[in-house]
Amino acid sequence: MAAKKHDAGDTKKRKRLNTETHEAPKASKLVASKKHKPDSVAKDNKNKKTAPLTGRERRLHSKELADARKKKRKRHFTLEQELARLWEKMRRHEIAKEDRAKLVTEALQKMKGKIPEIAGSHISSRILQTCVKHCSQAERDAVFEELQPHFLTLAYSAYAVHLVKKMLDNASKKQLAGFISTLHGHVAPLLRHMVGSVVVEHAYELANAAQKQELLSELYSTELRLFKDLVSLKESRLLDVMSKLGLQKGSVLRHMASVIQPILEKGIVDHSILHRVLLEYFSIADKSSVTDIIQQLSSPLIVRMIGTRDGAKIGILCVKYGNAKERKKIIKGLKGHIDKTAYHQYGCMVLVCILSVVDDTKLITKVIIRELQSILKELVLDKNGRRPLLQLLHPNSSRYFSPDDLASLNLSIPSLSLKDQSEASSLTETSKVSLGDKESKDDIELALNEVNKDKTSVDDSDLAESGKKDPFVRRQELLIKSGLADSLLDICIESVGELIQSNFGKEVLYEVATGGSEGIMHPALGDKINSLHNAVASLAAMPKSEDSQEEHVLENFHSSRTIRKLILDCPNFASTLWEKALKGKSELWVHGHSCKVISAFLESPDPTVQKLVKKELQPLIDNGILKNPKPKEQANQ
Structure with a gap:
């Protein structure tokens, strides 16, 4: 029924439209025909819009949207794009210097007046670094002047910091001094910042002695931070500065602790300026303060510190004064x-x-x-790598360690040093005697307590600077029981020719051939040591050839001196060498470097060796071919 009513209504509407004008039906058809055409066009346009975009079109569209956002966000976006196009040209390797100079000048002209604003940008900072590297000195000075008021702000920027370092590298002495002056009062905050600390360290490395002292001094006390002219170059040590200015030890310790602790908590321990400050802090701090610092550093942090001279000293002090648990952490x-x-x-x-x-x-x-055994041969031939091996073979030898090296091994912390505590104990005994009957028992105890203030007991088991184990026993366990000595002997026998003629390898070979100091290797490895002697003697027994390009082992500068030392210090080697290589051939080797080898038999302190060679060498002495060393020895005596 509803459908019929609806159809009747529609019929009535159509009739009314037709009665209004006889043209209406035609007009409606015309409109319908006109509407049909735009609908098809719209449909086609819709199909075009919904058609999937290609990958390239999507990327271009995304780039346009990103650029539009950057233009709103970045004030100098258009300038950066122009500079980037210039940078692509100027950084090419094949470009001529004149062309690069023109591009650099053009880029600097575009940046003029805006350098501090764009220096913090990732792209712009790299462009500026390239410009500073290749520009003229006048242009570089202009950039420095424009950046100078903003250096402190830029020092905290992750990207601008590289530009600041580049500017310092190319700065004149006057400019560097001006930059260090601007850091005054800001050194401690910068050192606490992961990025800012890099700038301070870079300036510290480039600075002269006076400027380094200027940077360090404000980390010592509040007074020195406020008044930078209080310290001169003469007072390089903190103790001297405190003595001259009359600074209170307590206030200095509190200020240094407030500087050091936040830096250590953040793990910013790579910089040499901090290592220097820590060393000075150790020189005045009491036992508890030093122990806390050692506990903090006894971790993987120490690996990042030992790359500098002072950092290695800190590492040595942590090993010497750390307890067993802390030493274990350092080693791990x-x-x-x-x-x-x-x-x-x-x-x-x-x-x-x-x-x-x-x-x-x-x-x-x-x-x-x-780990050392896996790279043993490389270590033996390396200037620094051989030192741990030589320390086990011949501890603390001035032949292998410089005075500075030995001094660093003997460093001590006054508040923890057993030596200083022994002196303190002797002082207390002296105080007892000197006080005698003049003072009461209570006064004596009070005086002794004052002397022992901030000192630890000499018997404190945690502070064994050299360990509690006997040094010889420790060396045996590390050298013999670990198998290190056995591996060393194998390397020396296999590569005897290479090692004995090496500037550094010859020293390890000498110590191994003599069995180490105190003959530590002899009881267990005597047979292998004899095999090494035979290997050296076999090299020396090789015939002398004038055509050969390689020097004979007896004529080489390094090997001839090593063999000479072995003859003087090891009678067993001297006998092996004589019997296997030199007997009956001594006249052939009495000239050049090999002459010193022959003379060594006569200089040997062992009478058996002298007796062994006397019959053959005496005629050479009588004929003046070989000099007799005995008159020289008598003259020296």
Whole structure:
């Protein structure tokens, strides 16, 4: 019924439209025909819009949207795009210097007046670095002047920091001094910042002695931070500064602790300026303060510190004064870095200290010795790598360690040093005697307490600077029981020709051939040492050839001196060499470097060796071919 009513209504409507005008039906058809055409066009347009975009079209569209957003967000976006196009041209390797100079000048002209604003941008900072590298000195000075008021702000920027370092590298002495002056009062906050600390460290490395002292001094006390002219170059040590200015020890310690603690908590320990401050802090701090710092540093952090001279000293002090638990952490922190540390100029001294002090030889063998054994030959031939090996073979020898190296191994912390405590104990005894009957028992005890203030007991088991184990026993466990000496002998026998003629390898070979100091290798490895003697003698027994390009082992500068020392210090080697290589051939070797080898038999302190060669060498002395060393020795005596 509803459908019929609806149809009737529609019929009535159509009739009414037709009665209004006889043209209406035609008009409606015309409109309908007109509507049909635009609908088809709209449909086609719709199909075009919904058609999937290609990958390239999507990327272009995304780039347009991104650029539009950057234009709203970045004030100098258009300028950066122009500079980027210039940068692509100027950084090419094949470009001519004149063309690059023109591009650099053009870029600097575009940036003029806006350099501080765009220096923090990732792209712009790199463009500026390239411009500073290749521009003229006048242009570089102009950039420096424009940036100078903003250096402190830029020092905190992750991207601008590289530009600041580049500017410092190219700065004149006057400009560097001006930059260091602007850092005054801001050194401590910058050192606490991960990025800012890099700028301070870079300035510290480039600074002269007076400027370094200027940077360090404000980390010592509030007074020195406020008044930078109080300290001169003459007072390089903190103790001297405190003595001259009359600074109170308590206030200095509080200020230094407030500077050092936040830096250590953030783990910013890579910089040499901090290492220097820590050393000075150790020189005045009491036992509890030093112990806290050592506890914080006894971790993998120490690996990042030992790359500098002062950082290695900090590492040595942590090993010497850390307890067993802290030493274990330090050694485990070095795991995986032993080879890199051994080759390092300063890091190798930390390994030397560990081998000399730590009693846990099983841990050292597992972590350190095993890694050293895998690169043993390379270590023997390396200037720094051989030092841990030489320390086990011949501890603290001035032949292999410089005075500075030995001084660093003997460093001490006054508040923890057993030596200083012994002196304090002797002072207390002196005080007892000097006081005598003049003062009461209570006064004596009070005086003794004052003397022992901030000192620890001499018998404190945690502060065994050289370990509690006998040094010889420790060396035996690390060298013999670990198998290191056996591996060393194998390397020396296999590569005897290469090592004995090497500037550094010859020293390890000499110590191994003599059995180490105190003959530590002889009881267990005597047969292998004799095999090494035979290997050296076999080299010396090779015929002398004038056509050969390689020097004979007896004529080479390094090897001839090593053989001479072995003859003087090892009678067993001297006998083997004479019997196997030189007997009956001495007249052939009495000229050049080999002459010193022949003379060594006569200079030997062992009468058996002298008697062995006297019959053959005496005619050479009588004929003036060979000099007799005995008159020279008598003259020296």
